Amino acid sequence: MSGGFGHVLRKTGSLVPAALTRGFARPVALFFHGVEHRIDDSRAQSNHHDIASFSKIVRVLKDNFDVLPLSMLDEVLSAPLRHRRSVFLMADDGYANNLSVAQAVLQEFNLPWTIFLSTHHVDTTERNPAFLARLFFLFAPSAKYDIANLHAQITLDDGQNRAAAADLWVGRLKALDAGRAQAALDSMRAQFEGLDALAGRYASDAFLTWPEVAALKADGVEIGAHAHWHWPMHGAQTPEYLGEQARLSRARIEAEIGPCRYFAYPFGNTQDIGREAWRAVRDAGYDYAFTTLSGSLDASTNRWLMPRYGLALHEKRLPALVPWLSAGNSRLRAWQRQMAG
Template sequence: MTLKKNVYAGLRRLGVYRFLRWWHRKQAVILTYHGVISNGDDSYLNRNSLSAEMFDQQMAYLKRHYHIMSLPELVRRLVAREPLPPYALVITFDDGFYNNYAVAAPILRKYDLPATIFLTTAFINSPQLGLWTERVDWLLQTATTAGLAFAMDGEVQHLALQTTRDRIIASDLVRGYLKRLPPKAREEAIAKLAEEIGVVRDLDGGVAERYAFLTWDQVREMQQWRISFGSHTHTHSIMSGLSLAEAHFELNESRHLIESELGAPCTIFSYPNGSARDFGKRDIELLRKLGFVAATSQLPGFNDHKTNLYALRRINISRHRDFNYFLAKISGMHSHVSYKA
């Protein structure tokens, strides 16, 4: 880790990030965030939640070095074939966590930056803590048992839970399997997993800050703060694992709720998970039919007028203490160098 950290610091001193920023100046960068929390450690459960201090440092840098624009404005320019401003960058959040309102939004307002939050509408105004992906992580990371047997794809898998690494491997395997299931079967499998695991540790205040969702009142308040909203499905289901009827419901229900609660059109979508195998031509066609004009993925890279409007590329920003790691990510350098915390 020390060697890799030194490499990233050295690349910064050599001006590599500055050069790559200039090289991609005619393309738009779209960043993906999930959570920003004032408490919490660097554990696996917090991997997608930045510290407030690091988020503030990142926003200050972006304010100085990029032309920050809203996602609706970027989409409008792409649709109209209008030129993009040099160094265009968009800030987005997936899921709709309460910490977006309580921790991230004040920092965005401090620097007068626009952002878009994609809402998983079934959980807005809900007392539930965490999406199904996080409920699975919580079960496996806080289980008091040393292992369990869990059926996946028709075969019983024996999952070790003795070490931190064991639990991370188990979380990745189980979530990967559950992402391929339709919502009803997924919930049944999670209930079975919870039954097999039995006792887990209780939620504490720090975890609640990480997992609580927004209310519609908070969403409406943020509309006044240069923050726009899009759809992230209704239940955070992976589009490619749904039937056509299920996919239609996820998109239409989410869009309807957002439009009725906010009194504004919902025309931009974010694919849950967002990898190339998580959506396809059927889903793009359905988005078009329902009136969506663009969709963001988690395909890494930069965007210009040649980019598919229904597969806009984003760079995911995960929790990390090294600011040079962030610079490597947004410059595109990270895709060429392996770096792990």
Template sequence: MTRRARGHGPLALLLRLGGNLIALAGRRRRRLCILTYHRILERPDPLLESEVDLASFRWQMRLLADGFNVLPLPEALQRMRQGTLPPRAVCISFDDGYRSVCELALPVLQEFGLTATIFATTAHLDDGSMWNDRILEAVRRLPEGAFDWEALGLPPALAAGRKGGVVSDAESRLHIATVINEYAKYMPPPERLRVIAALEQCAGNPDTADLMLDRAMIVALTRAGNEIGGHTVTHPILSKVEDEHALREIVDNKHALEQIVRQPLRLFAYPNGKAGVDYDMRHVRMIGAAGYDAAFTTAGGSAGPDSARYEIPRGRPWDRTPIMFGLRLLRWLAQRGA
């Protein structure tokens, strides 16, 4: 679909003017904002408050189309290195590979003439969901009341949290799901799966919908002009698995996706993405050896010519109003590198 005519609302005009002034001040070292999304929701979900619903995603994409210069990520990286970025340069990315990217986000991107990079895992291309979504759906369906969290292999400190760890309303379920997710994230994978199985049993073994992209969806995304990037097979915390395991996660994921898209993968995003916590220089070297051109963290802020090739920062769009969303991007673009 061709891009619609630019809007000329007051906010978009303000953002264009502000972004142009920022660009003039740092013409030789213009910076790039790379936004990160995960799931797009049909409607707001109290247990997924950090995820963007479809209506919010549409106004965000409209504002990007009207107020910024949205570039494909490979092109933006090349121009950043060459010093030829346009003012107000922004890229869009999605992590994990949720099917909502194809079913909900893609029509909106096409409506505004935008493209994105999707960093996809490959463990659930045929069916199933990632471990964090299994936890969420189990907590959603837990019966009300107190639980012996320690018996499930979870920390007793969980009971010291909001409402004493008692399952009741949506607020308590969100708190419990968040605590379990943060704890389980750094567990050895076999232990994590045991805890999830026990939690699901307490919840009556709920069926979890197939939430991830399938092969046909990945092909459809690429045919629509989007880039596919690597994100490991099972989304492990690379620093918490053995080197051989980490390398296999990186290489097998790259190979599987290249078989689908029929072209080399150029870009990689670290699972969870915190330097020194979720990955370290061992994994940076693995990414280079696997043949990737660049890799991305979750450090927030903007990228520039000073950004390390395999540790390029990206930021998540937390703001819930257009003015705060736009001003955050301007603040990031105004950053100065080393």
């Protein structure tokens, strides 16, 4: 869920004493997905923290940083050196457990946060397509499968490492444009009839309803957009698709909840965001958009490609790691230059 460069920073950051990194400290954005009272199957529920580890993370944030509402981002960016300990906390996708579990913890610590919703899933209750595909590769009966647009001969059997197969094939699936990916998912459903019913049994991956989003908003949680359908906005997508994902998610939130100023890209890494994607997000009227590249917020040269770090399920050295995130800044800026061209 938060591999790549973030993983490298986590490993190197854990070797550096907190006192040494304090001088590098800059404002950052951190995110998670869901929080559950108990995780029954960590392979399938890989997006969710258990409440004990989440509470530990939240306590460390409360004790070591200034966790601020996203409405203060302009002010923080205007004077980043006066806001070295500022952290903006966010959750992606819009899982129902954001209300039933995460909000209870964050309210206890009195910390502000932002939820980015994939609005199609709130509208329909349909599960995240990457989650459905992951369940297919984890649990489809042993057989050879011919999956449209993916591969004609995928062998799944009981002896293999299904989690590794899921990582590999879901990764390939994510490279497809939305239409081809949808056809691949339909093909998985046709060959594993119990797929949707199985997904339905994981309450952890149910999305919020609009009344639940309204309840979070009433509690002071900021509501941003995470596209309409939860799928990458990379260069394989048409300009029409990208424009619709940016506009429709904002329109749904504004119709149901109120003003929507912020966006976060689904998956959000370099391979998930095309050159046209951030322009579509800018043109849809958002003030800021967040990726999942590591870096500090003040280093960003493009307000629609802001850096963000995905919290691992267990974070042992957050006070040292958070200042260390600025080690990603040169990579962030180089990518932003490429994306400007």
